[in-house]
Amino acid sequence: MSLDDDHYHYQDRISASREPEDLLLTHDEPGDLVKRLTQAWINERAAPEILKYENDCVNGLVAKCDDQQAVIDELDTGNDASILISILYQTELERIKFVLRSYLRTRISKIERHCQFILKDLSSRRKLSKAETSYAESYLKTTQDHYHSSFLSSLPLTLQVQDDVVFHRKLNMVSEPSLDEGVFCRINEDIGYFQLGEGDPIVMETGQIYIFRYGAIRALLQRGQISLI
DSSP states (O other), X not given: OOHHHHHHHHHHHHHHHOXXXXXXXXXXXXXXXXXXXHHHHHHHHHOSSOXXXXXXXXXXXXXXXXXXXXXXXXSOTTSHHHHHHHHHHHHHHHHHHHHHHHHHHHXXXXXXXXXXXXXXXXXXXXXXXXXXXXXXXXXXXXXXHHHHHHTGGGSOGGGOOSSOEEGGGTXXXXXXXXXXXXXXXXXXXXXXXXXXXXXXXXEEOTTOEEEEEHHHHHHHHHTTSEEEO
């Protein structure tokens, strides 16, 4: 059997191995899912706040990765062509897994950094997956219990709170993401005139790259009109 024959045989087995419910996860092809997740990962790394969890994209890719791994495991290791194809597809599979892990780790890092804020702020909390919400609640309880047993229990009750705000000094014990951070972004579609603060509006056209204050273009990112870079 030639290398090309092995390749097409492999693709047929991938298609045959998919369960009907897996196909319902998403109508996107694996390549489209990878592009979507890669951009979501870049957006997540660049944005100061936690973004909406890409549930369909993550679940779709995990299912397709499981399918591909199952077929790779069944390839004939005694055939040189099959071994080569196995190595190629395993390499690509590891690249996808790297993006998946990095995406999730980036989100976990933000959850740990702004845990109290995310759980208290309803709009931020809604952006978490069920697993992330459970992790955030567990993480917050663990850290608060640790602080209390380590030193807070020795302080007066009025000083044991961990979410105090001193308004007149603008001090807040709850760490919040800064929406004033600068971010680089690429325009995905013609937006036209866009008002930034009190200055003159600018014309945003597809493909242009800008650096803006995150809070000013937050809504555009949520609508998918721009991508962070």
